[in-house]
Amino acid sequence: MVDFKLEVVVLPVSDVDRAKDFYAGIGFRVDVDFSGPGGFRVVHLTPPGSAASFIIGSGVTDAAPGSERGVHLVVDDVVAAREELLAHGVAVSEVFHDAGGVFHHAGTVDRVSGPHPDRQSYGSFASFEDPDGNAFVLQEVTTRRPGRIGHVVYRSAADLELALRDAEAAHAKYEGELGHPDADWPAWYAAHMARAAGLD
8 A cells, every 4th residue: 555644734823933933933943934026935844753744825725714723743742742842831721631531622611621541642732823823732742643654763872862761671672581692682682672653
C-alpha cells in the first residue's frame, strides 16, 4: 500500500505577521517565509518534535480565518505543555479529560476537570486558540497503542544518543546472559530500540 503521510495543515489567518509571531513565539520553527506576486505569501511552520507542519499565508486557502477547529498536538506531558504555553502568554484551558474516557466530546460536553484519573495515554487534554480563533487541542500520549507507530523520528542527536546508550546497557546485560560476545549486535540494537519506541 502507498504511504499517505500527513505533511501539512493549512491554517486560515487574517494577519500573517501576527500569526507568524504567535507561532514562532510558542516555539514553532519558521521553515519558509515566501512572498510572491499579487500579495501571495506562504509561511511554513513546524511545531517542536513534529513530522507534520502548518502553512499560513495570503492566497493559500479560501477558508474563513479562525475556522480551523480541533487540530491535535500530541505532547508527552499535558500539564507541562500547558504551563509552557501559559509562560508564553497563551490563554490555555484547564487540563481536562472526558467522562467517557475514550476521546473528548465537541465543545465542553462531558468535560471533566483535571487529567485522566489514571493518567491514561490519549486521555488528558487542554485547548487553546491562535489570535484568529483557530482551535487546537493538546493531547497527552505517553504510550502508543499497538500498530500506531510505523517509524521513529528522534527529535535531536541527544535523544538518539540516549536511545543508543539505553540499548548499549541492555545489550551488555544480554551478552552477560549469552556468555559470549554477540556478533549480530546491530540487529539486536535495532530490535531493542524499535521495541522501546513502541514499534511492532
